[in-house]
Amino acid sequence: KAGVTQTPRYLIKTRGQQVTLSCSPISGHRSVSWYQQTPGQGLQFLFEYFSETQRNKGNFPGRFSGRQFSNSRSEMNVSTLELGDSALYLCASSRGLYYEQYFGPGTRLTVT
Amino acid sequence: QKEVEQNSGPLSVPEGAIASLNCTYSDRGSQSFFWYRQYSGKSPELIMSIYSNGDKEDGRFTAQLNKASQYVSLLIRDSQPSDSATYLCASYGQNFVFGPGTRLSVLP
Numbered sequence: 001k002a003g004v005t006q007t008p009r010y011l012i013k014t015r016g017q018q019v020t021l022s023c024s025p026i027s028g029h030r031s032v033s034w035y036q037q038t039p040g041q042g043l044q045f046l047f048e049y050f051s052e053t054q055r056n057k058g059n060f061p062g063r064f065s066g067r068q069f070s071n072s073r074s075e076m077n078v079s080t081l082e083l084g085d086s087a088l089y090l091c092a093s094s095r096g097l098y099y100e101q102y103f104g105p106g107t108r109l110t111v112t
Numbered sequence: 113q114k115e116v117e118q119n120s121g122p123l124s125v126p127e128g129a130i131a132s133l134n135c136t137y138s139d140r141g142s143q144s145f146f147w148y149r150q151y152s153g154k155s156p157e158l159i160m161s162i163y164s165n166g167d168k169e170d171g172r173f174t175a176q177l178n179k180a181s182q183y184v185s186l187l188i189r190d191s192q193p194s195d196s197a198t199y200l201c202a203s204y205g206q207n208f209v210f211g212p213g214t215r216l217s218v219l220p
Contacts, residue, residue, distance in 0.1 A: 033208060043156070043200065043210040056207040090155055098144045098163075098204050103155040 001026060004093050004104035012110045018079040021107045025072050025093030032074040033101060034066060037088040046089075049074055050097060081111045114139040116211035118201050124217045131188040133214050135201030138182070142203040145177055147186045150198045150213065159186070159199075191218045 005024045013019050025032050034046040045058035049068035066076040072093070078085055088108050092101035115138045125131045137145075144163050148156035162168045162175040162184070174187040184203075188195055198213040 035210075042212045045207055045209065048207050058207075088155075092208075100144075100146055100158050100161040101208060102158060103148075106155050 004091060004102055006089075006091050006104040006107050008107060009105065010108045010110075012112060013081050014112055015081055015083060017081050018077065019081060019109060020075055020077045021089055021091075021109075023074045023076075023091030023093075023104060025074070025091075026102055029093035029095050029102075030072055031094045031096055031099075031101075032068055032072065033092045033094075034074070034076050035090045035092065036060075037090055037106075038086075043090070046076065055097075078109075083111050085109065086111045114142075114203075114205060114209050116201055116203055116209050118199075118211035118214045120212055121215040122217050123214055124219060125191050127191060127193060127218055127220050129191050129218075131191045131195065131216055131218070133186040133188070133199050133201070133216065135184045135186075135211055136182055137184065137201075137203040137209070139203060139205040139209070140179075140182065142205040142209075144204040145175070145184045146202040146204075146208075147173075147175060147184075148200040148202065148210075149195075150200060152197075156200055188216075191216075193218045193220050 031050045033048040048056045068074045088106045090106045092103045094101045147159040150156040160175045172189045176185045201211040
């Protein structure tokens, strides 16, 4: 079975721009979660989707948004980028709530 | 604020020894608990999940859960230098909550 894939793997953007990151879960998995990882803050929860519905959202500003499609693929969008948004963005999928998550390789976002 | 706490380390053990990693969680409603390993520059990879009180063994790894004490641990037997990584503990109540990780160094 193919693992979780994320595109793009690396991204360089300028302050004020917006960015869209994509995640394809493991086949059959219906839950997708997004995380931001920085050296100082560790893994911070962004949102969780299950069957196209956002179940939970972490403590991030409204500039961070996401969605999940009917095929379970998910996207997250960050608008009006700030320098502090530079981080590794990780997507993880699971077959359902409470089950183990499997992580993708991440998208490394650099904001200049 | 639901939290998972871990000793940040580094925890250093000699090759062949048992490494013991500990974690506490604050959300009494948590149903599932997980250990992940993350090598530098890589994404976390799942080691084990545990859902009920007691021990769960998988190869060299044993996870222990005590819901009354809100405590989860991971034992790594016969530690190898390749086990050197950051170990993340996570709980799931309303959503996944990850601890800050414990850095383990296995010395040859």
